[in-house]
Amino acid sequence: MCSTFCNFVAVKLSIVIPVYRAEATLERCLGSVIGQTFSDFEVILVDDGSPDGCPEMCDEWAGRDSRISVIHKQNGGLSDARNVGIERATGEYITFVDSDDYLDAETYERVMAVAEGCDMVEYPIFCHYGGRHQQLLKPGEHDYERAEDYWLEGHAYEHSYACNKVYRRELFTGVSYPVGRVFEDMATLPQLVAKARCIRTTDGGCYYYVENDEGITATATGSQLEMLLEAHIEAMRQWTDDRYYMHVLNIQLDVARLTRKAPILPQRHIAWTGSGLDFRMRMKAWALNIFGIKRLCKIHQVIRQRR
Secondary structure, rough: OOEEEEOOOOOOOOEEEOOOOOOHHHHHHHHHHHOOOOEEEEEEEEEEOOOHHHHHHHHHHHOOOOOEEEEOOOOOOOHHHHHHHHHHHHOOOOEEEOOOOOEOEEEEEEEHHOOOOOOOOEOEEEEEEOOOOEEEOOOOEEEEHHHHHHHHOOOOOHOEEEOEEEEEEEHHHOOOOOOOOOOOOHHHHHHHHHOOOEEEEOOOOEEEEEOOOHHHHHOOOOHHHHHHHHHHHHHHHHOOOOOHHHHHHHHHHHHHHHOOOOOOOOOOOOOOOOOOOOOOHHHHHHHHHHHHHHHHHHHHHHHHHHH
């Protein structure tokens, strides 16, 4: 692995951008980062062995702006690229951008303005931007001193994206993204949340998570969804309630349908009349309590086959 680095003084924010087969979107992505109204940052481009023109584009951008450095490495996947970037980061805080996404120009200025004294800040994300199911998620203005409150009351498990968050870099001490696994964000975020003493959410700024028809969320197989399920079950060892369980139950139903494997999510009795559940959740919770998780998985499989 070879790398090219600029000599940086300590910066406030390190921005790690893995790059792989992103010729069509890299200019837009980097333009939105370099054009930020906040300027106290370094950009670490991790060329993950991209076979197209991205390596040259990365070097060209580094030549234009002294805040940009480039790491050229053999292909190891998104998790490996992020881990390499984390190792090289020097900022007090660290964040991630995917090379096919982009940000509003004032995003980091607004986020870093509220980051002082916090270990993690989450800000709005426009999910599947440009697609049929695009959705703007705004977490609101909240401070959480307990990880459990952020995870359950803030429903953080529903938006466990890595990229719309800024983290104090020390949180990654002993924590890395799992190489060779998909849904790596969900596998890693609970570890970071558990270490954070203060988590703040804000409605300032916006990250555009651009729709990708070939992305993992659109093409996931049963075995890949099983990795997501396992990550959630691991998180549930620390924090859980009925609403979170019902969220994970939906994943379990899809995994059982696609893999034909017995469910691995433990059975839980749900207070289906509880106020935290919408009508659909309540009906599914009622069926879970009556039939049990194994039979519910089979019923779900039959229903989906008939559609």
